[in-house]
Amino acid sequence: MHELSIAEELLEIIETRARDAGIHRVERITLKIGEYSGIMPEALEFAFLVLSRGRCTEGAEIEMQAVAPEYLCKKCGLTQPAPQEGCSGCGSFDLTLKRGNELSIVSFEGE
Amino acid sequence: MKVNVMSDILKANDLLAKDIETLLGKKGIVAWNIMGSPGAGKTAVLERSIPMLTETHGVAVIEGDLATANDAERIARTGVQSSQINTNGACHLDAAMVRTAMETIDLDTINLLFIENVGNLVCPAGFLLGEKGRIIVSSITEGDDKPEKYPSMFSTADLVLMNKMDLVSSTDFREEYFRKGVKKLRPEADIIAVSARDGSGLREFVDWITEHSRVSP
Numbered sequence: 001m002h003e004l005s006i007a008e009e010l011l012e013i014i015e016t017r018a019r020d021a022g023i024h025r026v027e028r029i030t031l032k033i034g035e036y037s038g039i040m041p042e043a044l045e046f047a048f049l050v051l052s053r054g055r056c057t058e059g060a061e062i063e064m065q066a067v068a069p070e071y072l073c074k075k076c077g078l079t080q081p082a083p084q085e086g087c088s089g090c091g092s093f094d095l096t097l098k099r100g101n102e103l104s105i106v107s108f109e110g111e
Numbered sequence: 112m113k114v115n116v117m118s119d120i121l122k123a124n125d126l127l128a129k130d131i132e133t134l135l136g137k138k139g140i141v142a143w144n145i146m147g148s149p150g151a152g153k154t155a156v157l158e159r160s161i162p163m164l165t166e167t168h169g170v171a172v173i174e175g176d177l178a179t180a181n182d183a184e185r186i187a188r189t190g191v192q193s194s195q196i197n198t199n200g201a202c203h204l205d206a207a208m209v210r211t212a213m214e215t216i217d218l219d220t221i222n223l224l225f226i227e228n229v230g231n232l233v234c235p236a237g238f239l240l241g242e243k244g245r246i247i248v249s250s251i252t253e254g255d256d257k258p259e260k261y262p263s264m265f266s267t268a269d270l271v272l273m274n275k276m277d278l279v280s281s282t283d284f285r286e287e288y289f290r291k292g293v294k295k296l297r298p299e300a301d302i303i304a305v306s307a308r309d310g311s312g313l314r315e316f317v318d319w320i321t322e323h324s325r326v327s328p
């Protein structure tokens with residue numbers, strides 16, 4: 001999707017936080033990307049690479065942790081992967097997506 | 112040195128969306144984010160349903176398109192307030208655009224706000240707009256495998272409309288297959304078959320909106 005604008009947003013967050021922490025050179029960034037986030041990791045990484053030129057994240061390594069979808073049954077409390085036909089424990093359709101659409105920065109390292 | 116951030120990348124948007132939700136809440140307004148492919152019939156469904164909805168609700172519509180004010184003009188002909196956002200290339204609406212468009216709407220005369228997103232089955236999913244819930248309009252001519260192919264969007268839907276049902280006999284659309292696809296991604300979603308052409312199913316849609324737009328006092 002709009003990986004370029006998301007990469008810019010990511011860069012700006014890191015720039016601000018790096019400045020606050022007195023970091024001039026970011027070496028490593030860890031992200032969490034849900035499989036249902038609609039983000040294509042390769043495209044995000046490429047956009048980030050291009051936007052980083054001349055900024056504190058230039059040359060930084062990006063680790064992307066994929067997050068598989070996880071549903072919680074509101075009836076019986078069972079956590080499960082994408083259900084086939086209702087909850088795999090009790091058959092209820094009252095399930096919500098708990099994990100799998102996130103797009104977040106976990107941490108970064110630098111000096 | 113390591114810095115723990117644990118922040119959503121789209122946090123700025125989410126915060127603004129929360130502000131919108133609060134403002135709408137104070138005014139007793141419920142907003143619905145309407146999403147779907149280009150041409151799925153988002154505007155057509157609204158055009159035909161608004162006359163039924165205005166019997167009991169004050170309605171306004173914010174229209175999001177890359178260009179033109181066509182959709183806002185179509186909505187204006189139904190007699191309700193409409194406001195057009197042109198994203199000039201952006202593939203989705205964000206909370207800042209919606210907040211700006213809200214300035215042109217008299218919020219004291221409405222209790223129901225529809226936000227028609229840019230026609231796109233991917234990008235709008237990541238951006239909250241202050242809505243109470245999400246409605247996907249999917250036309251049956253798009254094929255019955257769209258839920259599986261676009262999980263990021265279908266996994267957030269509260270209601271899915273299967274639109275253009277008047278054309279069902281000239282397609283290979285398998286309703287059961289489509290329903291299963293939605294339920295796998297979003298078990299609690301409701302699904303209604305409609306046609307914005309012959310009007311079938313729209314009463315059920317209007318009833319759903321009425322039922323789910325009740326504000327608890």
Ligand SMILES: Nc1nc2c(ncn2[C@@H]2O[C@H](COP(=O)(O)OP(=O)(O)OP(=O)(O)O)[C@@H](O)[C@H]2O)c(=O)[nH]1
Binds near residue numbers: 147309
């Ligand atoms: N046969 C048939 N045609 C429909 C139906 N609903 C919409 N259409 C037609 O489909 C076309 C697109 O409808 P719109 O309402 O503009 O679709 P939209 O989703 O708002 O499109 P964008 O805003 O451009 O993404 C128009 O020519 C409509 O007349 C339907 O239920 N049956």
Ligand SMILES: [Mg+2]
Binds near residue numbers: 153154155182227
């Ligand atoms: Mg439209």
Ligand SMILES: [Zn+2]
Binds near residue numbers: 076077090092
């Ligand atoms: Zn269960």
